[in-house]
Amino acid sequence: MHTHEQPKYKKDPMQGQLKLHLLYLQAMQPTNLLALVFTSFLGTNGVQAVGNFGASCVNLSLIGTTLYGGCKYGNTGRYLGTSIDMNACIANLNGNLVCQNGGNYGAFCTGCSLSGTWIKCTCGGGGAGTIDLNQCIVNRDGNLACD
Numbered sequence: 001m002h003t004h005e006q007p008k009y010k011k012d013p014m015q016g017q018l019k020l021h022l023l024y025l026q027a028m029q030p031t032n033l034l035a036l037v038f039t040s041f042l043g044t045n046g047v048q049a050v051g052n053f054g055a056s057c058v059n060l061s062l063i064g065t066t067l068y069g070g071c072k073y074g075n076t077g078r079y080l081g082t083s084i085d086m087n088a089c090i091a092n093l094n095g096n097l098v099c100q101n102g103g104n105y106g107a108f109c110t111g112c113s114l115s116g117t118w119i120k121c122t123c124g125g126g127g128a129g130t131i132d133l134n135q136c137i138v139n140r141d142g143n144l145a146c147d
Contacts, residue, residue, distance in 0.1 A: 053139040054117035057082075062114040065106035067133070073142030080142035086119075089136045089146035097121065097129035099136035101146055105129075 054060075057071040058079065065087050070079040091103025097119065109121035109129060123129040138147045 052134050053137050053144065054134050056139045057144070060114060060117070062112060062119065065112070067114070067137070067144060069144065071139045071142045071144060078142075082142060082144045084137065084144035084146075086133075086137070090119075090131065092121075092123045092125065092129060095123045095125040095127050095129055097123065097131035099131070099147065 053071065057069040060067065060069040062068075066083050066085050068081075068083045071082050072078075073080050087104045087106045088102060089099060090105040091098050091100035092105045092108040093100075097105060097109070105121070105123070108125070109123040112119055112121040117133045118130060119133055120128060120130045136147055138145055
């Protein structure tokens with residue numbers, strides 16, 4: 001009989017709130033399995049900052065302006081549940097989405113959707129804004145962060 005490791009929870013003192021740190025993530029979907037195989041070749045020591053976060057993060061979803069996913073943690077083979085408010089990383093520039101720290105794109109864009117690592121929104125000043133989030137967001141040792 002097989003037993004499955006349960007997700008572990010811990011208090012995150014940097015945020016002052018309880019955050020789920022998913023230390024074990026099974027990749028059941030073929031695209032996630034491919035990402036796992038690819039990331040197994042990434043040798044890392046210490047902090048991992050991968051500009052192409054899409055290659056080391058799985059199960060990405062978007063709710064409002066917050067991106068959620070599970071990202072590879074160093075060379076442990078484990079994944080952490082993580083999220084980032086992309087207002088901290090993306091701006092609306094005349095209807096175009098651009099990488100900019102503190103950009104607050106959510107104040108000017110609505111109806112955003114996620115396809116892979118691409119986000120598409122209806123933005124004031126020009127229409128449909130799209131951007132590959134790999135340009136703006138990195139995986140820093142299992143945590144999503146602005147590049």
